[in-house]
Amino acid sequence: MVTHNWFYDGILYVYALSLLFYFSDFVDRNRQAKQAGTGLLIFVWVLQTGFLVYRIISHLDMTLLTLFEYLLIFSWLLVTVSLAMSRFFRMEFIVFFVNVIGFAVLTLNLFRIGSGTSLARWELAHDMLIVHIVLMILAYTAFTFSAIFSGMYLFLFARLKGKQWTKRMQRLPSLDVADRFMFRVSLIGTPLLMLSLSIAVTSILVEGRYGLLVDWKVLTSFIALGLYIWNVMKHQWFDGTGWKFARFNLISYAVLLLNVFINQASNFHGWS
Numbered sequence: 001m002v003t004h005n006w007f008y009d010g011i012l013y014v015y016a017l018s019l020l021f022y023f024s025d026f027v028d029r030n031r032q033a034k035q036a037g038t039g040l041l042i043f044v045w046v047l048q049t050g051f052l053v054y055r056i057i058s059h060l061d062m063t064l065l066t067l068f069e070y071l072l073i074f075s076w077l078l079v080t081v082s083l084a085m086s087r088f089f090r091m092e093f094i095v096f097f098v099n100v101i102g103f104a105v106l107t108l109n110l111f112r113i114g115s116g117t118s119l120a121r122w123e124l125a126h127d128m129l130i131v132h133i134v135l136m137i138l139a140y141t142a143f144t145f146s147a148i149f150s151g152m153y154l155f156l157f158a159r160l161k162g163k164q165w166t167k168r169m170q171r172l173p174s175l176d177v178a179d180r181f182m183f184r185v186s187l188i189g190t191p192l193l194m195l196s197l198s199i200a201v202t203s204i205l206v207e208g209r210y211g212l213l214v215d216w217k218v219l220t221s222f223i224a225l226g227l228y229i230w231n232v233m234k235h236q237w238f239d240g241t242g243w244k245f246a247r248f249n250l251i252s253y254a255v256l257l258l259n260v261f262i263n264q265a266s267n268f269h270g271w272s
Contacts, residue, residue, distance in 0.1 A: 011047045014040055015103050016195055022096045023191040038086060041099065045083060048076045071109045078102035100198065107202045128203045135196035140256065142189030143228070147253040149182035150246035157243050179242040182249060183235060190228045197221055220259040227252040 021037030024030050052072055082098045107128075156175050200221075204212045212218060231252060235245040 007047070007051060011044060011051065012103075012106055014047065015044045015099075015106060018044060019096070019099060019103060019195065020188075020191050022099065023194075024187060038083075041079065041083060041086075045076070045079045048072070048079060052076055068109055071105050075102045075105040075109070078105070100194070103195070104198050104202055107199055108205075128199055132196050132200045132203070135192050135199070139189045139192035139196060142185050142192060143253055143256055146182050146185040146189060147250055149178045149185065150249040150253075153178040153182060153242055153246040154250075157246075175242065179245075182246060183232070186228060186232055186249060190225070190232055193221070193225050193228065197225060217259060220255060224252055224255040224259060227255060 018037050018040035021033045021040065025034035025037060052069075055069055055072065078098055079102055082095045082102070085098075086095045153175060156178065160175070197218075200218070201213070204210070204218075227248070231245060231248045234248075235241075
């Protein structure tokens with residue numbers, strides 16, 4: 001768990017899962033993913049409302065709300081407004097990014113939970129770094145599979161174009177299968193990387209170590225995220241050519257590998 005408050009942890013986990021479904025619908029217009037994301041977001045709203053009411057009732061003797069309550073109310077309002085927008089307007093793009101901000105605010109609040117519900121700051125920062133690394137590993141795993149399918153796609157595409165088909169190639173997936181899987185796995189890895197980086201940046205800002213924002217590892221991570229987001233959006237909305245997506249996907253993966261190789265030149269994972 002990230003904190004000693006299992007209820008708050010539950011809100012964060014359900015919120016993160018909701019964002020994964022929303023991102024899938026945001027890119028691929030998946031009705032089932034949208035329904036799942038909306039259902040989970042409604043559950044997040046219910047949990048937040050209950051937690052907020054509990055915090056207010058348990059702090060009735062306070063003359064002023066703490067920063068924790070202010071941020072919690074702000075996040076609750078973001079979720080409320082985004083649900084209203086999702087219900088009455090077709091603004092999936094806005095709804096998704098509003099909730100990315102809402103998730104970041106809840107993560108920020110981990111450092112502001114009152115006595116009896118939080119770990120020591122240094123211990124919390126360490127645990128947040130672990131969550132960031134776990135999400136990053138999951139993203140790397142997804143992108144590795146996506147890169148493998150991209151390589152297969154380019155190989156098959158070149159063979160077919162050059163009319164160099166052999167019987168052994170029948171054991172490889174078809175172009176359609178490789179295209180579908182390299183896109184879908186990339187679609188899974190992109191929000192995982194986004195959540196991982198949002199947690200990392202929130203931790204950096206709260207700890208006041210602003211210099212880490214221009215660390216080479218942080219910068220290359222954001223460059224890779226930008227490349228993956230652009231490639232996914234371009235493939236879905238502008239240019240669905242498989243070989244272009246596969247080629248750009250491998251370039252994006254190369255940036256991720258560069259991110260791994262510059263560990264020695266980075267101070268990020270030693271900051272906590």
